[in-house]
Amino acid sequence: MAKIIGIDLGTTNSCMAVMEGGKPKVIPNAEGKNTTPSVVDPTKRTVGDVAKRQLVMNPQKVIFSVKRLMGKRFKDESVQRDIKWLPYAIKEGRDGMAVVEIDGKTFTPQEVSAMVLQKLKKDAEAYLGDTVDKAVITVPAYFDDAQRQATKQAGEIAGLKVERIINEPTAASLAYGLDKKNSHHIVVYDLGGGTFDITVLELGEGVFQVKATNGDTHLGGDDFDQVVIDYLAKKFQDENGIDLRKDPQALQRLRDAAEKAKIELSSTTETEINLPFITVKDNQPIHFVTKMTRAQFESLVDELVQKTFAPVKACMKDAGVTTKDIHEVVLVGGMTRMPKIIAEVEKYFGKEPHRGVNPDEVVAVGAAIQGGVIGGEVSDVVLLDVTPLTLGVETLGGVTTPLIQRNTTIPSSKSEVFSTAADNQTSVEIHILQGERPMAKDNKSLGRFILEGIPPAPRGVPQVEVKFDIDASGILTVTAHDKATGKEQSIKITGSTGLSDEEIEKMKKQAEEHEAEDKKAKELIETRNQADSLAYTAEKTLKDVKEKAPKELQDDIQKKIDELRTVKDKDDKDAITTASTALSEALQKIGQEMYSKHEEAEKKAETDEKKDAGASAKTDSKDQEPEEGEVVN
Amino acid sequence: MQQNKKNTSTKKSSTEEKIKQLKVDLELCNDKYLRALADYRNLDNRLTQEKMRALLDIQKRTVTAFLSIKDDIDNAALFEENEGLMLIKKKFEDILRTFGVEKIEAEGKEYSADTMECIQTKPAEAHNQVLQVHEQGYLLNGELLRVAKVTVGVANESKDTTN
Numbered sequence: 001m002a003k004i005i006g007i008d009l010g011t012t013n014s015c016m017a018v019m020e021g022g023k024p025k026v027i028p029n030a031e032g033k034n035t036t037p038s039v040v041d042p043t044k045r046t047v048g049d050v051a052k053r054q055l056v057m058n059p060q061k062v063i064f065s066v067k068r069l070m071g072k073r074f075k076d077e078s079v080q081r082d083i084k085w086l087p088y089a090i091k092e093g094r095d096g097m098a099v100v101e102i103d104g105k106t107f108t109p110q111e112v113s114a115m116v117l118q119k120l121k122k123d124a125e126a127y128l129g130d131t132v133d134k135a136v137i138t139v140p141a142y143f144d145d146a147q148r149q150a151t152k153q154a155g156e157i158a159g160l161k162v163e164r165i166i167n168e169p170t171a172a173s174l175a176y177g178l179d180k181k182n183s184h185h186i187v188v189y190d191l192g193g194g195t196f197d198i199t200v201l202e203l204g205e206g207v208f209q210v211k212a213t214n215g216d217t218h219l220g221g222d223d224f225d226q227v228v229i230d231y232l233a234k235k236f237q238d239e240n241g242i243d244l245r246k247d248p249q250a251l252q253r254l255r256d257a258a259e260k261a262k263i264e265l266s267s268t269t270e271t272e273i274n275l276p277f278i279t280v281k282d283n284q285p286i287h288f289v290t291k292m293t294r295a296q297f298e299s300l301v302d303e304l305v306q307k308t309f310a311p312v313k314a315c316m317k318d319a320g321v322t323t324k325d326i327h328e329v330v331l332v333g334g335m336t337r338m339p340k341i342i343a344e345v346e347k348y349f350g351k352e353p354h355r356g357v358n359p360d361e362v363v364a365v366g367a368a369i370q371g372g373v374i375g376g377e378v379s380d381v382v383l384l385d386v387t388p389l390t391l392g393v394e395t396l397g398g399v400t401t402p403l404i405q406r407n408t409t410i411p412s413s414k415s416e417v418f419s420t421a422a423d424n425q426t427s428v429e430i431h432i433l434q435g436e437r438p439m440a441k442d443n444k445s446l447g448r449f450i451l452e453g454i455p456p457a458p459r460g461v462p463q464v465e466v467k468f469d470i471d472a473s474g475i476l477t478v479t480a481h482d483k484a485t486g487k488e489q490s491i492k493i494t495g496s497t498g499l500s501d502e503e504i505e506k507m508k509k510q511a512e513e514h515e516a517e518d519k520k521a522k523e524l525i526e527t528r529n530q531a532d533s534l535a536y537t538a539e540k541t542l543k544d545v546k547e548k549a550p551k552e553l554q555d556d557i558q559k560k561i562d563e564l565r566t567v568k569d570k571d572d573k574d575a576i577t578t579a580s581t582a583l584s585e586a587l588q589k590i591g592q593e594m595y596s597k598h599e600e601a602e603k604k605a606e607t608d609e610k611k612d613a614g615a616s617a618k619t620d621s622k623d624q625e626p627e628e629g630e631v632v633n
Numbered sequence: 634m635q636q637n638k639k640n641t642s643t644k645k646s647s648t649e650e651k652i653k654q655l656k657v658d659l660e661l662c663n664d665k666y667l668r669a670l671a672d673y674r675n676l677d678n679r680l681t682q683e684k685m686r687a688l689l690d691i692q693k694r695t696v697t698a699f700l701s702i703k704d705d706i707d708n709a710a711l712f713e714e715n716e717g718l719m720l721i722k723k724k725f726e727d728i729l730r731t732f733g734v735e736k737i738e739a740e741g742k743e744y745s746a747d748t749m750e751c752i753q754t755k756p757a758e759a760h761n762q763v764l765q766v767h768e769q770g771y772l773l774n775g776e777l778l779r780v781a782k783v784t785v786g787v788a789n790e791s792k793d794t795t796n
Binding site: 021031032046050051052053054055056057129248249252253276277284285 | 672675676679686690705708709711712744746747749750751752753754767768777780782784785787
């Protein structure tokens with residue numbers, strides 16, 4: 001089924017998202033960016049970044065901010081105001097509507113917006129690998145019927161069936177799932193690139209209603225950048241007597257630096273503006289290096305920040321509410337990343353604002369959610385469960401070896417091959433555990449069974465495959481299979497996910513609390529297992545070499561094996577490591593000794609032994625005193 | 634006898650109905666399964682693509698961050714005929730080349746919005762020709778890494794425009 005995409009058709013930038021597997025996902029454009037500039041060259045039909053790059057070159061031909069003209073009459077006051085600063089020609093079209101004129105050809109704002117939508121549609125199709133012909137498009141809360149109709153027409157021109165037009169603040173609230181909360185009044189504070197909107201919404205029976213909306217159509221992030229540029233340029237001028245704003249190249253660098261400083265000061269308290277060779281004076285290069293603190297930046301833009309609160313107050317008054325009546329505050333627009341704005345909004349409303357979703361994308365995300373509801377995707381999501389806790393088996397030394405990690409989506413299965421811990425061990429015990437702790441005793445035991453009839457063999461040789469399989473209803477089947485004989489044994493556990501939420505939380509919490517001590521305990525066991533394996537290999541080597549190595553060396557190794565065996569079962573990890581290292585070094589001596597003695601004839605045999613000795617030191621198989629029936633990793 | 638027959642036929646029809654229902658259910662399940670499988674395959678393909686994209690993106694971001702130093706070195710080289718500096722410049726360019734970074738040749742060429750951003754226009758005889766490069770543009774393995782910021786000549790224009 002073709003998906004319904006959500007589109008935030010913005011004044012400066014546009015963004016789109018779609019529901020996928022029950023979750024909203026922002027769709028990147030063909031250039032790999034999540035937002036596309038709402039800039040169009042209608043004669044060449046170029047859209048986005050490519051069109052934006054020609055703004056200076058063809059100011060009369062490249063259209064931006066066309067949203068300001070959507071569904072407006074030419075005689076409207078706002079249009080008359082915009083004519084004064086927009087570089088392209090705005091004329092009176094059919095029925096007195098405002099249209100754009102380029103080279104004698106007129107374009108309605110709908111047509112221009114449709115070109116943006118067409119690009120988004122095309123990029124979404126390429127991304128999703130499917131046709132996209134339905135959309136939910138957002139508009140500002142203050143858009144009247146004519147403006148909404150015009151937006152809808154733009155969608156239709158672009159070949160999109162507009163399933164619904166929704167308000168931007170409503171979309172932002174949907175993105176935070178506020179429709180499911182029992183809140184009555186929601187405030188949406190939206191400070192974008194070029195416009196500021198404030199809206200009070202009332203939620204009743206899952207339906208959002210706009211109580212009041214206000215704003216400033218010419219206040220946004222660009223103004224903040226300009227303040228910083230002016231400050232830096234003035235500072236440079238005071239020091240060097242040159243106005244950088246008059247040199248396009250220097251201005252460009254200054255603008256980039258100002259934007260970078262603004263972004264950096266959202267996460268750090270100080271930033272450096274470092275612009276070497278910014279200009280030339282008397283044939284000598286001049287560099288510009290200065291520091292800016294967050295406090296400095298905040299005081300520079302304080303006036304702009306405070307400017308947003310006049311509309312906020314007016315809006316609250318129109319809505320007939322006080323800050324006490326507000327249950328939720330939502331932040332939208334890139335500028336709301338600024339800590340000062342977050343703090344001021346929080347101070348004014350006495351409530352921490354929502355800001356988990358990317359403020360540049362939150363409106364598109366909300367539109368996608370609305371699209372998902374219309375398309376049935378949201379309610380029709382197949383709920384696949386996950387395992388709340390890790391499932392594993394006990395291995396030598398009482399360690400839990402996880403097979404299925406927690407949060408794995410089920411149905412799922414996983415298998416791993418284990419071996420025996422002792423020579424001639426004919427049975428293994430499979431002990432199934434649930435929990436996040438590294439040691440078996442700390443986790444919940446789900447069941448155990450024994451696989452018998454393994455043919456006698458040295459430790460580590462038999463191969464027992466243990467398979468965990470959880471079906472969609474959470475029933476866990478554990479099967480152990482001896483690869484040599486084909487013998488199999490299994491157990492079915494029905495209560496593997498049947499823990500209450502509190503139990504799960506408790507177990508997770510315990511795992512976090514005991515993380516450090518558990519790690520220590522596990523390390524000790526691992527060191528012990530390695531020591532045991534090393535002692536075993538050393539004994540085997542001694543048996544193999546017999547008279548080929550000097551007796552004193554053999555005695556030394558035997559002594560070190562005994563020493564290691566004594567310290568191994570104590571709780572001193574360092575002592576075990578020291579004894580292991582000593583034994584491992586002694587073992588290497590055997591290899592060297594034998595190598596020098598039998599240069600030619602026994603070269604091959606010696607290499608094998610050396611390999612054995614080397615392997616014991618490197619691979620460190622995790623063994624300890626073998627216990628009958630224990631599974632060893 | 635007749636009763637028996639009737640019973641059998643009722644039984645038969647109810648079994649038939651059951652089979653019919655089961656067939657419908659099976660079809661539904663099969664359809665759901667195929668859809669899930671298709672969704673998975675599509676997701677898998679896309680994840681691979683996204684991974685490649687992400688790798689390229691990281692590479693782009695890292696290389697772009699170093700381009701500002703390249704600009705500074707280029708600027709410094711304009712003022713100082715220092716041999717050491719020239720060696721550093723060359724070394725930097727070699728490293729960029731090994732990453733697949735290449736310069737966008739703009740000066741004297743025709744303006745193209747695909748790789749260049751016009752930050753100023755000046756009256757000139759040759760319309761649409763790049764007169765000056767203010768910030769060097771680069772491609773990374775043929776893809777746009779950073780646009781070249783340029784002044785473009787405009788024929789029959791009365792005054793300069795500045796961004």
